[in-house]
Amino acid sequence: MQSPTLREALAALRRAPLLTGLSAGMVALALFVAGLFGTVTHNLQVALQSVEDRVAVVAYLDDGAGPAPIDRAVADLEARDDVREVRYVSQDRALEIARAELPELAELGAGLAENPFPASLEIVLQDGGADPDAIAVVAQAAAAIPIVEDVQYGQEWVDRLHALRRLTGVAVMVIGAAFAVVGALIIGTAIRIAIFARRDEIYIMRLVGAKDAFIRRPFLLEGAFTGVVGGAAATGLTWLTYQTLHRFLEDLSWIPSTWVVGGIAAGGFFGMLASAVAVRRHLREV
């Protein structure tokens, strides 16, 4: 048997499907905008991360460095907490890579009397290692190794990347907060309209002596339901938009499932909150 709360909530949806649909539609549109913003934010993060993943410190070695000092240098650097991986690139391998990446070198290759490329150590930093200060520390450590002749990591480029990361972080927070406020207001208005249309029921319930908690429950349930349905519809719309854009931008990635669940849950929460506020207002009238 259904509880009175569920029965009343379902009855309300049945009696005014258009109004409920409109409310859910408004919630969906508000969350759809948030979903698009989330997609852009996520892809920006992915792009920045992939660039950061390519940040590496390259330590060029003396031509005469023997295997033992090289192995020791690799081991010392890998023992550091801020280093994820150290890759040794021999002179031959460096030439091979250069030939593969620069076709004009391929023609010259056979005529070279001596390999002009030095051996090197590619030092990959741990996640978040794009911090210029952290990179400088690793670069200094590498430079201090006797067999290391020179260290390069594109300092200016790393500085810019770091600045871009910080700027993106602030922009996402500010714009995200603005979207959240606007979304919450739209959801609140949609739910208030739906509840205003049923103020007579609240009035009569108060009149005949229903307890406030009893009056509230179906409305809270209905608000949560409207929010969740709106959230699910917003997810659908965002997915369709993503699919359409994905045809032109193959690198575009779909937002993490935790964000999707969080968005739908936010819809339900805001729906319930808006219902609570609106019902409270009507409860005071009698």
Next chain:
Amino acid sequence: MIRFIRVTKEYASGAAIEDVSLDIGKGEFVFLTGHSGSGKTTTLKLIHLSERPTDGEVRVAGFSSIRTTPRDLWKLRRKVGLVFQDFRLLPGRTAMENVGFALEVTGSPPKAITPKAQRLLSQVGLASKSERPVEQLSGGERQRVAIARALATEPLVLLADEPTGNLDERATRGVMDLIWEINALGMAVVMATHDLELVRRYASARVMELDQGRLVYDSSGVDRAVTHTT
């Protein structure tokens, strides 16, 4: 049952009730008369505690306007039934659903709702029309549904604000006879009306007259005995 102790109710526009004291006992039938704006509806709202006095105290069925918190209002509301001139029924629902709604939201056991709603509708003479949407009922029939709903919680007192104001002569008589019968079963009735013809027809009821918020006449000093004949 109902006691006003030097009650004043002021709004921004002025005093609606001014220094009114009155006593209404169990089972009494009281007509509250007066011109529009004399304070009849405000008096009913004060009894129902939809409004609180600006000054003085209202006591109803053991509840005080001073001590009763908004959280506890529901307890009072179950002891005070209320009917309006415009019925205030839920549209799109049948007579049975309107009465059943009141029973359900006040915590009646689910199995008891339909039989009790049916019994209440029989009491007001609408057993045969219980499944009709209220929009398909006449004005008099709608008021009967509203009365059945007001009786759902078995209140001690029935407040009626111009309950015949929208009804024709025949419907008025039917609704009045019904309320009179309910009173005869022991429930106190306080009915606001400006229809003096109605008051004359039920001459054995107590009459209070308000004028500009003041109680200017109370027939209880003349004769408090109610005999149920019209």
